[in-house]
Amino acid sequence: MRRMGMLMAEEGTSNRALIATLSAGNFAIGMGAFVVIAVLSPIASDLGMSKTEAGMVMTVYALAYAVLSPLLISLSGAIDRRTVMIAGLLIFIAASILAALSTEPWMLYAARVLASIGGGLFTPVAASVAFSISKPEKRGSALAAVFFGMTLAQALGLPAGSFLGYTFGWQSVFFVVALLSVVVLALALITVPRRIPFQVNSLATLGAALADWRSMLSVLFTATFTAAAYIVYTYVAPLLEAKMGFGRDGVSLTLLAYGVGAVTGSLAAGWLTDRFGSRNTMLFVVACQIVITPVFSFLPLPIVVFGAVTFLWALLGWSFMVPQQARLVRQTPERQSVVLALNAACIYVGAAIGAPIGAVVAERFGLESLGIAASLAMIVALIHLVLSEHFAPKG
Numbered sequence: 001m002r003r004m005g006m007l008m009a010e011e012g013t014s015n016r017a018l019i020a021t022l023s024a025g026n027f028a029i030g031m032g033a034f035v036v037i038a039v040l041s042p043i044a045s046d047l048g049m050s051k052t053e054a055g056m057v058m059t060v061y062a063l064a065y066a067v068l069s070p071l072l073i074s075l076s077g078a079i080d081r082r083t084v085m086i087a088g089l090l091i092f093i094a095a096s097i098l099a100a101l102s103t104e105p106w107m108l109y110a111a112r113v114l115a116s117i118g119g120g121l122f123t124p125v126a127a128s129v130a131f132s133i134s135k136p137e138k139r140g141s142a143l144a145a146v147f148f149g150m151t152l153a154q155a156l157g158l159p160a161g162s163f164l165g166y167t168f169g170w171q172s173v174f175f176v177v178a179l180l181s182v183v184v185l186a187l188a189l190i191t192v193p194r195r196i197p198f199q200v201n202s203l204a205t206l207g208a209a210l211a212d213w214r215s216m217l218s219v220l221f222t223a224t225f226t227a228a229a230y231i232v233y234t235y236v237a238p239l240l241e242a243k244m245g246f247g248r249d250g251v252s253l254t255l256l257a258y259g260v261g262a263v264t265g266s267l268a269a270g271w272l273t274d275r276f277g278s279r280n281t282m283l284f285v286v287a288c289q290i291v292i293t294p295v296f297s298f299l300p301l302p303i304v305v306f307g308a309v310t311f312l313w314a315l316l317g318w319s320f321m322v323p324q325q326a327r328l329v330r331q332t333p334e335r336q337s338v339v340l341a342l343n344a345a346c347i348y349v350g351a352a353i354g355a356p357i358g359a360v361v362a363e364r365f366g367l368e369s370l371g372i373a374a375s376l377a378m379i380v381a382l383i384h385l386v387l388s389e390h391f392a393p394k395g
Contacts, residue, residue: 015134027150029092029119030153031177033153035165035173037236037237038173042165042169051238055234056355058234059355062351062352068120069116069341069344072121077205080194081128086188089118089122091118094114095115096175100173100174111174124344130142143322151263152259154314155259162237164176166247214331215393216342217387222347222350223350228289228381232358234355237251239299239370240254242367244306254310261314262315263318265314269318269320269323273323285323289375293371293372295371297371328343357377361373
């Protein structure tokens with residue numbers, strides 16, 4: 001009995017180390033993916049782009065991720081999970097260095113496509129591994145812990161990236177991302193087992209997932225929700241500069257408040273999902289977003305009030321992914337890796353939709369219209385969520 005207890009303790013320790021590594025990987029990838037939002041102005045100035053054109057740096061990553069990640073996950077479906085994740089990290093490191101060395105817009109766009117390949121291999125596999133090694137009653141918390149890295153990238157990565165980008169040049173941010181990714185690679189080589197049980201997937205698995213319209217209706221909610229959020233989020237730095245009069249420090253502090261809210265929301269989402277279920281958690285989150293986002297159309301506000309609004313906006317915005325992942329796996333457990341890849345891709349589909357919508361709204365109606373536009377889009381997301389729950393497959 002004593003030996004059995006020791007073995008269980010060792011297994012628990014190794015699982016915690018593995019989940020911590022997966023979370024750290026999502027931190028590096030999340031920072032590399034989203035930090036362009038924090039340095040949009042320096043990129044535009046240095047490469048001779050308009051801010052709308054600079055926003056396309058995020059859109060290029062999003063579109064490439066959305067198309068390539070599900071395909072790559074399916075094509076690598078018979079390869080052990082450790083190899084896939086390490087390959088993803090190596091590609092992401094190379095892409096970050098290329099981005100830092102870019103002197104023309106096309107070079108930066110190419111680097112972003114390469115980065116989407118690395119992130120598209122790592123993040124869905126990390127979620128699938130965390131789900132598979134966890135007990136059923138702890139899966140919501142495990143997914144939250146792994147996704148926490150992506151959230152922490154918002155809390156620390158974006159404000160740090162904003163400070164670095166405005167102080168030392170936007171290229172410095174991508175060098176830091178590359179360095180962080182190297183550290184994660186070293187951790188992965190130590191903590192990720194060579195043999196992790198996993199479902200073997202193929203293009204046929206992807207085809208079956210895409211053909212299941214009920215499941216896809218649920219998956220695509222992620223794109224609808226994210227698109228609504230990115231109407232404001234993509235252009236938050238120019239919005240703050242124009243309406244709140246912020247410079248480097250103001251933008252960085254706002255992103256820090258956003259990040260703290262995102263971390264709180266991500267951690268709370270795991271507990272809420274395990275306790276109240278994914279459906280109730282998601283309905284609450286979307287309803288609150290509809291109420292909060294219009295505030296961004298009525299800036300300026302007192303700094304304390306604005307900080308509180310930003311915190312709540314992030315807290316509720318980042319509470320949706322954990323329950324969404326949990327319900328997708330519950331609905332189609334036999335295709336969890338591919339479904340999670342499609343779900344991760346939909347984050348970037350949403351970003352790719354929301355960013356240009358935000359650009360059109362800002363150009364035609366002014367930056368002050370972004371909040372109201374985002375709220376209207378969130379109403380569409382709420383309708384989508386209700387419909388997807390009504391037609392959801394029974395897993």
